[in-house]
Amino acid sequence: MSLAPVVSLHNPAAVRQMATRLNGTDFARWAARTRALGGCVQPIRLRGRVDHIDALTGDLLHRYSTDVEPGGVLRVACKTRRASRCPSCAETYRADTYQLVRAGLVGGKGVPESVAAPPAAFVTLTAPSFGPVHTRRQKNGRVVPCHPRRNAGTCPHGRALSCTLRHDENDPHLGQPLCPDCYDYTGSALFNALAPELWRRFTMALRRRIARTAGLTLAELRDVATVSFAKVAEYQRRGVVHFxxxxxxxxxxxxxxxPPPWAAFDVLAHAVDHAARTVSVPTPTAPDLPSRSLTWGTQVDVRPITTDGGLSDQAVAGYIAKYATKAAECAGTLDRRIHPSDDLAALPITDHARRLIAECLRLGGLEELAELRLAEWAHMLGFRGHFSTKSRRYSTTLSALRQARTDHNQHQREITTGRLPFEDDDQVLTVAHWRYAGRGLSPGDALLTAALTGTPLPPLITDRRDAA
Structure with missing residues (x-):
């Protein structure tokens, strides 16, 4: 959820800004740069120059300055992964993640095609229950009542412990507790904060179990097999992450x-299930906050990945890439940081998210929990880990994919405008001077960006240094 205003054609100021831009003498250059950015709606604006200097003589061979750019600034893509911030850059990130994951299943992007031979599993690790929440349940393709419990009675706070509604997919009650006063907000915040550590312990236990099944030590396992993985975090509507x-x-x-002959899918699946059900992580202790042991939820899903039928490599890569661009917005919170001085009651968030954020801020104020940085990551409901990660040998890297795209764009630029005569000269020094000049687009520029690139009108994101 974003606090930014939505760009609209009904905004007179936006229409005036758009007309001014269209009639400007530098519109062609502005439009070309806009298309090159792919429709980025919160570009970073920079002022400065790049000097190319002869290292032997000190002569200035060439200078690029942002003075020649519209408005005297160079716009570069924000490169965010959040779809709520910039759909265009998030789509690029999603596509890169898709290629990274799929290359680890069928090869390509520098990964040999033989990678399709070893057994691979699609694993889902969920969070434990912190209290009953409204959910959309289906059975045999039909939506069934949420929590149909006969003679369930009420909780100590007088709320019903059952729900017979058949919730719609967009029902705002989904993910909300049946009784907010009974819900374990402390446990939810601590689980999100410690989920990365729980995942680390899971991978360690996974390797130990595989080694034990094969009758090997961990050191001996490294000589014959390697466990590789790529994962993504997804927020459930109740505000906790699962992987x-x-x-x-x-x-x-x-x-x-x-891999060795004994390395079959059954060995991998058994090890995943065992590791998921045995690992735990203790929470820090503080006054009035006893330590507890956090574990994965009871739902552990392990399915084989195939290249022909069943759960295909394309389906898995697409599924993981989809969640790589999302954050906690689905849980009713914000996509920006929240400070202790903010008025939580005034924020446009759900009551459940407000309680989760308040608990993160409260726990973040405890000295014993300072390392968890819960207050700093309250907008993420306590989770501060990377959304998508991979082991070193899984496949290619996002950096390699981005560099390949940069090289391609550079080649296209050279075809269009040619190369500077000294660009391959090792004796030429390149000295850059840049300073930050703001971020985002004016309402009028946002309308033109949508028209030029065919991207949807997103929330307008600006900062105090934004210029018209």
């Missing part, structure tokens, strides 16, 4: 080597 992951059992040198 989707591709787990693959390779040979000792990763995807370029074959």
């Amino acid at each position: 989707h992951a591709v787990v693959r059992l390779d040979g000792p040198d990763g995807p370029s080597s074959s």
Whole structure:
């Protein structure tokens, strides 16, 4: 959920700004740059120059300055992964994540095709229950009542412990507790904060279990097999994260080597299930906050990934990439940081999210829990880990994919405008001077960006240094 205003054609100021831009002498250059950014709606604006200097003589060979750009600024893509911030850049991130995950299943992008041979599993690890919430349940393709419990009675706060409604997919009650006063907000916040550590312990337990099944020590396992993975975090509507992951059992040198004969899917699935059900992480202790042990939820899903039928590599890569661009907005919170001085009652968030944020801020004020940084990550409901991660040998990297795209764009620029005569000269120094000049678009520029690139009109994101 964003606090930014929505761009609209009914805004007279936006229409005037759009007309001014269209009639400007630099519109062609502005439009070309807008198309090159792919429709980024919160571009970073920079002022400065780049000097190319002869290292032997000190002569200035060439200078680029943002003075030649519209408004005297160079706009560069924000490159955010959040779809709520910038749909265009988030789509690029989603596509890169898709290619990264799929390359680890079928090869490509520098990964050998032999990677498709080792057993691979699609794993879902959920969070435990912190209290009953409204949910959309289906059975045999039909939506069934939420929590149909006969003679359920009421909780100590007088609220019914059952719900017979058949919730619609967009029902705002989904994910909300049946009784907010009974819900374990402390446990929810602590689970999100410690989920990365729980995942780390899971991967360690997974390797230990595989080694034990094969009758090996961990050191001996490294000589014959490697566990590779790529994972993404997803927020459930109740405000806690769970993880989707591709787990693959390779040979000792990763995807370029074959796993041992005993490395079958059943071995991998057994190890995943065992590790998920046995690992735990203790919470820090504080006055009036006894330590507890956090574990994964009871729902652990392990399914084989195939290249022909069943759960395909394309479906898995698309599923993981989809969640790589999302955050906690589905739980009714914000996509920006919240400070202790903010008035929570005035924020446009759900009551459930407000309670979760308030609990993060409260726990974040405890000295014993300072390392969890709960107050700093209250807008993420306590989760501060990376949304998408992978092991070193799983496949290519996002950096490699971005560099390939940069090289391609550079090649296209050279075809269009040619190369500077000294660009390949090792004796030429490149000295850049940049300073931040703001972020975002004016309402009029946002309308023109949508028209030029065909992207939807997103919330307008600006800062105090934004210029018209």
